[in-house]
Amino acid sequence: MxxxxxxxxxxxxxxxxxxxxxxxxxxxxxxxxxxCEAMRYSVFAGxxxxxxxxxxxxxxxxxxxxxxxALPAACAIELIHTYxxxxxxxxxxxxxxLRRGRPTLHVVYGDGIAILAGDGLxxxxxxxxxxxxxxxxxxxxxxxxxxxxxxxxAAGPSGMVGGQAIDxxxxxxxxxxxxxxxxxxxxxxHARKTGALIRASxxxxxxxxxxxxxxxxxxxxxxxxxxxxxxxxxxILDVEGDAASIGKxxxxxxxxxxxxxxxxxxxxxxxxMAEECLARARQTLADAKLTDGHLAAIAEWVVRxxx
Amino acid sequence: MxxxxxxxxxxxxxxxxxxxxxxxxxxxxxxxxxxCEAMRYSVFAGxxxxxxxxxxxxxxxxxxxxxxxALPAACAIELIHTYxxxxxxxxxxxxxxLRRGRPTLHVVYGDGIAILAGDGLxxxxxxxxxxxxxxxxxxxxxxxxxxxxxxxxAAGPSGMVGGQAIDxxxxxxxxxxxxxxxxxxxxxxHARKTGALIRASxxxxxxxxxxxxxxxxxxxxxxxxxxxxxxxxxxILDVEGDAASIGKxxxxxxxxxxxxxxxxxxxxxxxxMAEECLARARQTLADAKLTDGHLAAIAEWVVRxxx
Numbered sequence: 001m002x003x004x005x006x007x008x009x010x011x012x013x014x015x016x017x018x019x020x021x022x023x024x025x026x027x028x029x030x031x032x033x034x035x036c037e038a039m040r041y042s043v044f045a046g047x048x049x050x051x052x053x054x055x056x057x058x059x060x061x062x063x064x065x066x067x068x069x070a071l072p073a074a075c076a077i078e079l080i081h082t083y084x085x086x087x088x089x090x091x092x093x094x095x096x097x098l099r100r101g102r103p104t105l106h107v108v109y110g111d112g113i114a115i116l117a118g119d120g121l122x123x124x125x126x127x128x129x130x131x132x133x134x135x136x137x138x139x140x141x142x143x144x145x146x147x148x149x150x151x152x153x154a155a156g157p158s159g160m161v162g163g164q165a166i167d168x169x170x171x172x173x174x175x176x177x178x179x180x181x182x183x184x185x186x187x188x189x190h191a192r193k194t195g196a197l198i199r200a201s202x203x204x205x206x207x208x209x210x211x212x213x214x215x216x217x218x219x220x221x222x223x224x225x226x227x228x229x230x231x232x233x234x235x236i237l238d239v240e241g242d243a244a245s246i247g248k249x250x251x252x253x254x255x256x257x258x259x260x261x262x263x264x265x266x267x268x269x270x271x272x273m274a275e276e277c278l279a280r281a282r283q284t285l286a287d288a289k290l291t292d293g294h295l296a297a298i299a300e301w302v303v304r305x306x307x
Numbered sequence: 308m309x310x311x312x313x314x315x316x317x318x319x320x321x322x323x324x325x326x327x328x329x330x331x332x333x334x335x336x337x338x339x340x341x342x343c344e345a346m347r348y349s350v351f352a353g354x355x356x357x358x359x360x361x362x363x364x365x366x367x368x369x370x371x372x373x374x375x376x377a378l379p380a381a382c383a384i385e386l387i388h389t390y391x392x393x394x395x396x397x398x399x400x401x402x403x404x405l406r407r408g409r410p411t412l413h414v415v416y417g418d419g420i421a422i423l424a425g426d427g428l429x430x431x432x433x434x435x436x437x438x439x440x441x442x443x444x445x446x447x448x449x450x451x452x453x454x455x456x457x458x459x460x461a462a463g464p465s466g467m468v469g470g471q472a473i474d475x476x477x478x479x480x481x482x483x484x485x486x487x488x489x490x491x492x493x494x495x496x497h498a499r500k501t502g503a504l505i506r507a508s509x510x511x512x513x514x515x516x517x518x519x520x521x522x523x524x525x526x527x528x529x530x531x532x533x534x535x536x537x538x539x540x541x542x543i544l545d546v547e548g549d550a551a552s553i554g555k556x557x558x559x560x561x562x563x564x565x566x567x568x569x570x571x572x573x574x575x576x577x578x579x580m581a582e583e584c585l586a587r588a589r590q591t592l593a594d595a596k597l598t599d600g601h602l603a604a605i606a607e608w609v610v611r612x613x614x
Contacts, residue, residue, distance in 0.1 A: 031464035032499075034484045035472045039464065087426060092399075092418030109483070111399030112475045115422065119394060119429065120464035126433045127459030130452050138445035145437050145452045152434030157338035157346065157427035165342045168419045176416070177341045192339075 006297040013056045013074075014049050016067075020075050024128055031120075038109050038117035039124075042082050046100045051201040052078045054226070054298065058205030058219050061293030066209035069140070072132035073147050073204040076125040080155050081197060083121035086114055088164060093173075125151065140208075147204045154200035163193025171258055181259045190231045191224075198227035218288035219295075222281050226299050229277035233303060235260040236270050241307065278303045313604040320363045320381075321356050323374075327382050331435055338427075345416050345424035346431075349389050353407045358508040359385045361533070361605065365512030365526050368600030373516035376447070379439035380454050380511040383432040387462050388504060390428035393421055395471060400480075432458065446517075454511045461507035470500025478565055488566045497538045498531075505534035525595035526602075529588050533606050536584035540610060542567040543577050548614065585610045 004012065021043055026036055052074035059070035089096040089104040090111055097107050106114035129147050133140070153159060166189045169179035181189060202223035206216045239262045261270040281299040285291055311319070328350055333343055359381035366377035396403040396411040397418055404414050413421035436454050440447065460466060473496045476486035488496060509530035513523045546569045568577040588606040592598055 026464050032469045032472050032476075034476065034481065035464045035469050083426075087422055090399075090419075090422065092397075092422060110481055112397075112480055113472060115394055115397065115399060116468050116472050116475070118426075119391075119462075120468040122426065122429055123459050123463035123466075123468060125459075127456055127463055130456035130459060136449075138449065141449050141452055142443075142445065145448055145455070148452070148455050149434055149437035152430050152432075152437060155426075156430035156434055157333050157342045159430075161423050161427040161430060162339045162342050165339050165420060165423050168423070169339075169341065173419055174341065174417055 003292075006294050006301070009057070009060070009294050010053060013053055013067075016071060017049050017052045017056075017074055017078065018044075020071050021078065024072070024075055024124070024132075026124070034109070034113060035117060035120050038105060038113050039120055041108065042086050042105050042117065043079065043121070045082075045102055047078070047082070049078060050230070050302075051081050051198060054198065054201040054223065055205035057294045057298055058202040058223075059209040060205075061219075061290050061295050062206050062209035062211040062215060066205075069133045070205050070208050072128050073151075073208050074201075076128045076147075076151060077197065077201050077204065079121045079125040079128070080151060080160075083118040083125070084155075084160055084164070084197075086118040086121070090114060093164070093168065094171075122155075139210075143208050143210070146207050150200045150203055150207065151197075154196040159192050159196030159200075160194075163189050163191070163196070167193055167258070183264050186259050186261070186264060187228070190228065194231055195224060195227040198230065199223040202226075215288060215290070218284055218290060222284045222288075222290075222295060222299070225277040225281040225284065226302055229274045229281070229299070229303050232261045232270055232274045232277070233305065235262055236267065236274070237305075237307065239267065274303045310599075313601050313608070316364070316367070316601050317360060320360055320374075323378060324356050324359045324363075324381055324385065325351075327378050328385065331379070331382055331431070331439075333431070341416070341420060342424060342427050345412060345420050346427055348415065349393050349412050349424065350386065350428070352389075352409055354385070354389070356385060357537070357609075358388050358505060361505065361508040361530065362512035364601045364605055365509040365530075366516040367512075368526075368597050368602050369513050369516035369518040369522060373512075376440045377512050377515050379435050380458075380515050381508075383435045383454075383458060384504065384508050384511065386428045386432040386435070387458060387467075390425040390432070391462075391467055391471070391504075393425040393428070397421060400471070400475065401478075429462070447515075450515050450517070453514050457507045457510050457514065458504075461503040466499050466503030466507075467501075470496050470498070470503070474500055474565070490571050493566050493568070493571060494535070497535065501538055502531060502534040505537065506530040509533075522595060522597070525591055525597060529591045529595075529597075529602060529606070532584040532588035532591065533609055536581045536588070536606070536610050539568045539577055539581045539584070540612065542569055543574065543581070544612075544614065545569075546574065581610045 025040055025043060028036055055074035055077055056067060056070055059066040086105050088094050089099060090106055096104055105117060126148060129144060129151060168174055169177050170181045199220050202219040203216050206219045278299050282296050285296055332347055332350060335343055362381040362384055363374060363377055366373040393412050395401050396406060397413055403411055412424060433455060436451060436458060475481055476484050477488045506527050509526040510523050513526045585606050589603050592603055
């Protein structure tokens with residue numbers, strides 16, 4: 001069987017991820033109805049599933065037969081990502097009332113339930129990593145424990161949570177601890193806030209598929225470039241896009257005086273920086289002989305996307 | 308060497324837990340200073356360390372040499388408990404400004420940083436379970452993965468998060484989804500909100516110490532009784548106590564119209580119910596031949612404590 005096209009792979013992966021998320025998310029009466037509803041509202045809010053795609057593409061590049069065993073990790077990472085969006089949207093954080101064209105969770109259920117739904121997804125992600133795929137095989141058990149550590153470190157204070165805290169300080173929302181970001185610290189902030197979980201997405205896929213340390217390291221560097229490009233392009237789209245195509249209020253970053261790549265470097269240089277990330281990502285894949293798969297095409301999609 | 312007294316055991320365990328928490332919690336520059344500070348503010352706020360004591364006492368009852376290997380799990384559970392207190396205290400939840408006689412975290416750092424510090428402790432707990440004790444021994448690796456699942460399930464939507472959501476509904480804070488608790492559903496709410504993590508505390512100690520399924524099951528039942536007693540006594544102390552001895556505003560539950568054991572059953576019957584839990588907890592230990600340790604004395608302390 002020949003390789004699927006990128007679109008075929010992404011469509012298959014997205015359908016499998018959505019079906020698996022539906023299976024994995026709790027239902028009443030094992031969990032209270034309001035928490036189940038709220039968690040599902042945000043998980044099935046039309047996200048791009050970028051991180052799980054990266055997990056599945058990384059596992060696929062290492063071992064084409066690893067798809068099934070990588071699916072729980074892909075879903076767990078999407079649960080972590082979704083929880084972070086719910087908490088970031090809260091009035092105490094970015095105060096967003098609209099995401100992907102729909103009211104944010106706290107607008108619908110109130111701040112308390114939104115905090116709890118985020119917390120529920122957070123815990124569920126780790127329970128899922130521990131539970132699936134069900135096995136007593138010590139090799140797979142060791143890999144699963146390694147995923148817990150990768151995701152825990154990426155989501156925690158040195159990663160995503162730390163990045164969001166710096167972002168909050170830079171936005172002037174922590175009056176006792178103000179902070180001004182320059183080009184270097186903007187990159188460091190994003191490396192934590194979005195970069196860490198994107199790197200973990202690729203490393204988890206490679207790890208569960210049985211990659212060795214060198215390959216996991218190469219996928220880490222690839223994902224670092226892709227993550228940086230993803231953020232630069234997000235910032236560019238926020239300037240160039242309109243509310244209809246990106247599903248949130250365009251220009252919001254500028255209005256909130258948040259530092260962005262276009263604001264610091266200009267649009268032309270920002271575009272060029274994203275292309276440089278793409279070139280480095282491709283080179284990393286080539287050096288590690290990881291070109292038989294969809295990772296290069298995914299990096300290209302990240303940089304060239306229009307929404 | 309004979310057995311330590313309960314006080315000797317608790318003092319030794321508390322000192323080791325506090326020292327380990329200090330080692331485990333991140334410091335700058337690996338994590339941003341504000342998040343490190345905020346996490347430490349709440350972790351070192353003078354908590355009783357009841358859950359980690361239960362973990363260590365359970366591991367000790369199974370294998371007296373298991374103390375060191377149970378310490379990370381004990382600390383991880385305390386991190387989960389601390390994160391839940393931070394989030395529960397938020398204005399969007401219970402809106403508490405004082406805990407253990409000190410301003411709550413969001414009063415000091417703002418709601419945004421408080422949410423993030425809670426999230427950071429939550430992720431760090433799982434990273435810690437995966438990381439420590441460091442080992443390649445497949446038996447211990449499998450036990451560690453089992454702890455991740457126990458804690459993930461206990462903290463998640465079917466456990467702690469679900470219980471807090473029901474509590475929020477019962478307090479009238481989710482106008483779209485109101486709920487009135489009777490005696491049965493009050494117990495079910497507490498079984499999730501505090502019971503699940505207390506049961507996980509004991510089961511994790513037993514699991515990491517290598518207990519078999521029967522012993523883990525007995526410690527689960529023991530901890531279920533202890534957890535219920537803990538909640539009943541908390542409710543009693545809220546009525547009988549004063550702000551000085553319990554470090555929060557006494558009578559707050561009644562003022563907020565929260566359902567409590569004394570409100571539903573009266574004080575005398577509530578006291579009797581706590582004693583019945585103690586009797587059942589002791590019987591469970593006796594039946595499982597787990598009397599050589601501190602678990603019975605801990606159950607007694609839970610029921611007889613005055614603060």
